[in-house]
Amino acid sequence: MEQRSLPETPDIGGAFPRLTEDQIELLATCGTRRRTRRDEVLFSLGEPCPDLFVILAGKAATLEDGKVVRVHGAGRFLGELNLFTSQRSFITIVVHEPGEVLVVPVERLRELLSRHTALGDLILRACIIRRSLLLGFGSGFRIIGSRFSPDSRRLREFAARNRLPHRWIELEEDPGAEELLHRAGVEPKQTPVVVWGESVLRNPDNAELARAIGLPAPEPDRTDVADMLVVGAGPAGLAASVYGASEGLATVLLDAVATGGQAGISPCIENYLGFPAGISGAELVERAIVQACKFGTEVGVPAEVSGLDKDDGYYLVRLRDGGTMVARSVIIATGARYRRLDVPHMAEYEGTCVFYAATAVEMAAARGVPTVVVGGGNSAGQAALSLAELAERVTLLVRGGDLSANMSRYLVDQIERSERVDVRLCAEVRELVADGGLNAIVVEDGRTGERDLLPARALFVFIGAVPHTGWLPDQVALDAEGFIRTGREAGPGPGGRRPGHLETSLPGVFAAGDVRSGSIKRVASAVGEGAAAVQLVHRRLAAGPEPAD
Template identity: 60%
Template sequence: MTATSASNVADVYGAYPRLTDDQIAILRSCGRVRPVLEGEHLVRAGEPSEDFFVVLSGTVAVVEDHGDQEHVVQLHGPHSFLGELGLLEGQTAVLSAVVRTPGEVLAVGSAALRDLLSGEPALGDVILRAYVLRRTMLAGAGTGFRIIGSAFSPDTRRLLEFAARNRLPHRWADLEKDTEAEALLTRLGVTPQETPVVVWHDHRVLRNPSNVELAQAIGLRTGTTTRAVCDLLVVGAGPGGLAAAVYGASEGLSTVVLDAVATGGQAGTSSRIENYLGFPAGISGMELAERAVVQASRFGARISVPAEATGLGQRDGTTMVRLTDGSTVTARNVVVATGARYRRLPAPGVERFEGLGVHYAATLWEARSCRLDPVAVVGGGNSAGQAALFLARESPAVHLLVRSGDLGHSMSRYLIDRIERHPRVHVQLHTEVREVTGEDRVESVVVEDNRTREQQVLPARALFVFIGARPGTSWLADALTLDPRGFIPTGQDVIPLTADIWKPLARAPLALETGLPGVFAVGDVRSGSVKRVASAVGEGAMAVRLAHEHLEEVGPPAIR
């Protein structure tokens, strides 16, 4: 058994680097060396991994088990290290690691490793970059747990979306098409009526689990929320929310972060962000999110996913956020960073094919279902442009459908230049989608010229939608004053709407403060915000500075 060709190709990009003697010396300072024997399991798939391993001598195989068969994904020799992103985030291992040739390994605890990522930036960057690449490879190879269910089941689509948004390695077996899936269900004693099911390494079966149950099974970030009053509660884990978490926790505030679906927010669904300061070659939304999560966790922020907020209220100088499970989290300061989501396309067939070719994100998880097929992208902003270029890497034709007559209206110039030069991206201005057609998945898109009303049918195996945005404020409708579009006014914009609230405090609301003292809004959810990752990050950092000012009014910070 040998390593896959994908693994060998990935070496070029840094997924399997060899550490230098100096880097190993740094790791020795906080680790321990121990001998290993042939056949010894250093990591078992489906179980949490508590140590980071560097191979000093001998060899270790990373394997995927399929019942009686074993597939070697990568063979590690001296100076290489094991693991992937799940190790840093407390998730259960996706693959097993078995000693092939006796030797020695250096074991470093995961907590010490997280400290090293910040304390030794050069070494940390090598490890984190490799881990992100390995997670991407695992996703592309369909490694990980299995979701077995019908394409027409809403619960199947829910599980697939949750796994994709959380960047979890998985593969889907469609009951209507996959004969092996039916055989596996029979072997596991599962009836079709009990689907969808999640199968973890052929032995653990979850029958139509909720998102919370799936998260608990795989060890996703589901730390229980605190019952005490925390200094800073961040609702929403996009760039703005994660920035608030990093700055809040690093400044000693007890910090809790909640998100209903996944960390990364809308930015996490982007294939590449190329205009973010400090990343001249660009960075994927996934990598940016994962780096921020590791950073926030290292400083002590507690991140809980999934945890959906359903309401907000104030009492005795504190703010309470209610969750869907009936629990509450109480904080002296709350940062609302629930962002905005792309609107649904109002055309026949769109709702029917959501998850079956109609997508609101363009990452590796969505793209793998339509490789080598023509696709369509709807939208004229940066997200649509980034998606079109990403999909054009493998698609023979990407139709970029823009309602207006000018890409420059809402798209950055650097993207426009690249799109105009790309031979496989076909821009159609003044074009709107009128229908999505197909039998069991998207097969074509009917579009119309909004000037001439002439229609045409475009062959497309997928439709990616990036139009407009609706703010994530439905849970706040009875608690905060919103603007006519549903976004949250802040600072001076709040005064005419909530003047009576501020008179007893003898002050005006702070720059990012909402209609309630100590409740701040950042990022896309804020009225008048600049829809850019950099601005959201800046507002998240700024909100923490303002939170300190509010803490001076309500009392000293909590002790962690």
């Protein structure tokens, strides 16, 4: 590392605040002071979650590929969101100028911050911003592969949905890709690979990558019984986990892909109570996960649930990998999956030109090119506005004749004011015009039947969703579209019992959020249902087990 003195990196939007003497003294009550030496490694890329370091004297530097990218002086603390999530380190930090640091063990830090909320909020907010900076900078592990590979797309989606700092290196475009593969001892035909510090993962499945990163995973065939098992980690599932764990229930939260659901990939939620300037879905989810873990929720990602059985008054939840978990009650918050357009050859271009989400990974494909968004709901409106900042031009296709029919008024107003978003009503996609990549789409006017060609290099589809309920047993009543019936709509259960509000036709099994029949598809309502379901769980558990059928 360079030996000359380097200037300290300025604070960036609250990412690198300087702690006051009182705050440092508070942290010192559960930490130890020690001297540092030049070039000492405080923590390294890929190592287990480090402790919190507060610089008391001297300087420390963040390294990327051996180069200094940030310098921190006295009063600053080191670390990012993994201080709260226990993920491995996505950066390397070394001592640039010797001095003294305060070292606070992570477990003691979490206990301290739960009692001192002002300091906790300062540190959490800074860590969330730092995670965003790492994502934008391309820190962390490397995914090397072909953009045409389904497994490459799977790994990129998993990393993006879980907000894991990484850099995508494309075989067809990046001139340094082959050299990286050569150093890793990998041939191009063996891609995709994940390079993580000194380790190389050859086409790992999502669970293998999760273990390498330090994402929590459920223990298979465990014998202990959870009071409440929540399936699905969108807003409803996260709310249930926070309220359940905070009220003393042994709570387990599982999700097949990532925490956050559709809300987690929303660039900005502007109509959520208490956030007048809006909040990104990622930040809302990250705060909720930290909150759930603080109260003791056990989180498992990825953990795909494949079945539900009842045995001797308990519920056995089967996992796709063959494991099982046992719970006294279950909350189903699996939400819904994106609906696909019925257009020939769509599947051939999914992940490269056709997308069903608008995270940074997908949005990169729209940079500087004509882009089309299909849909008339809030997700489509939010995506169109975000893409308008990158794309050459955005066209929003709406099947209905009124933009405000299914979209919030604030979004309609913004779209109507935007000079970079064109809206076409009563319009449907009929064909893709492609030659190796998408070039245009054929659009039909629903009023006249006329068709015309619309330039499009990227296509984003938000036309509703289908519920993720195929894994449920026949005893759970569903409506005609596959959403879960609750309360009176669920009909009488075993022995003629009447399910309570949010309870399914199985006693002790509840549904909350988008997966529930008749639910309002909004973040706030999903959070409310998740919280309300916990109170119903308390009542059901207090009533004791149902008599055997």
